[in-house]
Amino acid sequence: MFLASDPKSAPGGFRQFLTLGLMWLAVNFLFAGLFFTDGFTALLQAWQLPEYSHGPLIPILSGLLFLRQLKEYPPRVGQIDDRWVGVVVIIMAVAVGSLGKLSKIPEIVAYAMILWVGGILLISFGWKTGKHFWPPVLHLVYMLPLPDTFYYKMSTTLQLVSSELGVWILRILAVPVFLEGNIIDFGVLKLHVAEACSGLRYLFPILSFSYIFAVLYRGPMWHKAVLLISAAPITILMNSLRIAVAGVLAQRYGTDWLEGFTHFFEGWVIFIACILMLLLLSWIMLRLQHNPMRLTEVLDLETEGLGIQAMRLRLIQPSRALITSAAIVGASVLTFHLLPDRNQIGVDRSNFTSFPRDIGNWRQLSPHKRLDQVTEKTLAADDYHNVLLESPDQPTVGLFMAWYQDQSSGGVHSPEICLPGAGWEIAWLERTNIASSVGTSEDFNINRAIVQKGEIRMMVFYWFEQKGRRVAWDFAAKMWLIADGVRTGRTDGGLVRLTTIINKAETDANAEARLMDVLKLLQNEVPNFMPE
Template sequence: MKNARFLPHFAIALGAALLAIAILYWPGIAELLRDWSSREEYSHGYFIPLVSLMLVWQQWPTLAQLRFSGSWNGLGLVIVALLLLLIGQLSTIYLVVHVSLILLLTGLVWAFTGLGAMRILWVPLIYLVFMIPFPPFLHNQMSLGLQLLSSEIGVWFIRLFGISVFLEGNVIDLGSYQLQVVDACSGLRYLFPLMSFGFLIAYFFRAPWWQRVIVFASTVPITVAMNSFRIGVTGLLVEYFGIGAAEGFLHDFEGWIIFMACTALLLAEVWLFVRFSGHFRESRSFGAALALDWPEPLPAGFVPSERSVPKPFWAAVALLALTAATMPFLQARPVESLARESLTVFPEEIGQWEGTPEILQDNILKSLDLTDYFIGDFIGGGDRRVNFYAAFYDSQGAGESAHSPRSCIPGGGWRIEDLQRISLDGLFVTGQPLRVNRLKIQRGEDKQLVYYWFQQRGRVLTNEYAVKWFLFWDALTRNRTDGALVRLTTVIQPWEDWADGDRRLREFAALAVPELGRFIPD
């Protein structure tokens, strides 16, 4: 197949653009690759760019015959993308960086091809959204919600077979064995790939728009229903064949079967539309309604025209090169040294509380990427015990920031039962009343009460999104991104209630918080 001929300087412009993208976005791209390789929910991410290119290839004969006039609107989108990149880098939110990358690619294509080609290419570009992982906080919230919902439906299914079962949160008690519906069983590892597949089916489905929307939207209830069915079947297998049925190869193999069943249900939904919808009255062929067409041949005698690089694309490449040259200097602005002591010398005795410092494992320290920290149990007499953790970061960037306990706690198998924001009466930090996040967490029969807050550059914050905003704002206006996370945790014993834990944490906080001033600068 003959292709449109590009003048030699197109290679120069394209090479410069790719080099600038690599310089600016490599940390974000590397984070994408880490997520795809380490998190099963996003392992399909490797295929998304390839499928997107396939969608472009499918339209190549049409594109080859279009005149690429370029568009200054594309340059405007490139500017928006680069501003988002700056916000993402300074606010430490990789999601913003990844969205910026897709907008940048869209802007470059738009600046080069113009509006006519964008009417064809917008679907392959939009499809790239499915390769972006959700931020940890939102991912964990979705996972917890799906765990609870799938557990309830799964227990309902088990009871249909006359089996006595008790559900507490996401723990299914069968008497002889307890099944815990953890993060890996939430259904997200089915949902995200199925949504990307459902988008493709809706795209290729030659049907009215409302039918396409229904097909895509149905990926969510299909995933929830089939994952709940899987949990129910696992409970039945445990009841009749023992706990080995819930572990190992059978459990994984069962997961593959469920995903294939989800795909089959999605295709069955398309078949029902084809079979019974009036739109397909003339032809009820499933293959004709859902077909991946090969590119049609170019017209006989077609002679490709030479294509120069449009001015908007040159301007976008120049802006990219300028940003790639200046961004390292912006991020590496000299920062004044902070007058503070290291948390490694935090006092091990506070009032009547005596502490025993702990050392975090190297792999944990590497993932946290903090400057210094203190963690240890403080005993205040009898069985009164509080775990104190404070982590300080002298600078925070994308991938190097305080990790919210709301994101980390579910990773340890704990379930957040309740979250409130409360004030600790009589306690002040930098002249502000101390407000904290109060979490009730539970894992099986174990209960803990957690207080935590972010103490950053003279502010006390409890909202994770506010933390990101002020990181961005202070990086621009004060050239500072330092800050700390402070967390207090106590175990709620079987004979205690939550109020006993509140008294313990408040008593310890009244003594520990005044000590933090010399370790966390205003």
């Protein structure tokens, strides 16, 4: 990318700066901006959420890391012949981005942008030098939103862990408390540890900070590893402490005190506290080593000369690899422009309002029960059906179905995530193919679980409907979503869940037979509401 000349001695002026190589680099950025537009849009939308509000800072910090690292690698002398590895990476970025564009999942397009940045650096510097710039490129990962399925699993897990630790701290403080899922029960009042209390909005910025801190840290490699690994536990611990303090305030002074406390301890207060703990940890490790050192001695905070490194842009050469990269991305932009419109295809389906009240010998016990506003907003389904079914001499069966017109920007939430948050403990869970039991030649994969809340036990069947496929694993459902989006342009799908209480006078097999009876009757009705 760069000539062997010294940037300090290169002639000044705008004409000297605007070289042919820089123009080709600008063309690469222009075509990439057009190709990755969906990814940029997804990032801008994600950055408006509290969990990802740190996102705009990440490219700036990565740029500074790159300029600092660039000082260690002066311009290479002679012909640079190892640029074509970067072209291969560009092709990979275009392939991944195309997958995201065809499947209408813009987050995948955003992920592909990271590959493109790495490819441009390898083209610019060649493999020999460019391979050393992976730290600032990898840091860009912290600006990306998590895949929805992984986000909800992670958020729910952190909620439960934070609740458990918060209650543990409360018990140490001799506060009588009982935990039921994410609900902290003080007897006279109950506190719900909401999704906003999971700690994700602190975790991502702290992980980014610990990464930069480890890059700038000049201590032993194992120190760097400890700093990176400890970032998540420190964040979870601080979040649990916040929940515990909130519980003490609520128990002693009532919930009116919580709003002000919550606002005060959100955002920067927790962030700064976590940073101080990371600094303290690094100080302790430095003091305990054979030759104790001060923290200022091992942190490389030198910023002098970054402007000079930025001026090396004018030394860019219009290499064949750089021009080829522009041609590849430009051709991809043109190809997608010429493709026929693949906007969401209309799906011919019946609304759940027309779902039959009688299915075999099972009758709908009550009208459709609407979910509460918070749950309905979290579910974000385009249509859902929530009823109780009864049959003579049989306990009731709960039927819940949710359908999504477009799952590319959200989609189905697994009961495996939702039930524990409501206080249900999963005692047993398995994925099984019941095709032979329901008399079908196609796979019919479901999740079969027993959940428990106190002494109440409940059996649950649930599966994901993906264009006539019955899928048990939520990640597999996401993969089918991508495949269907690429092949047909359809990204619709849904969830079916059956539940029944296991009475003390019956066995698990009785409850399972009851759910299986309803499921057999359902399989002919579901395609009308979740089309194949």
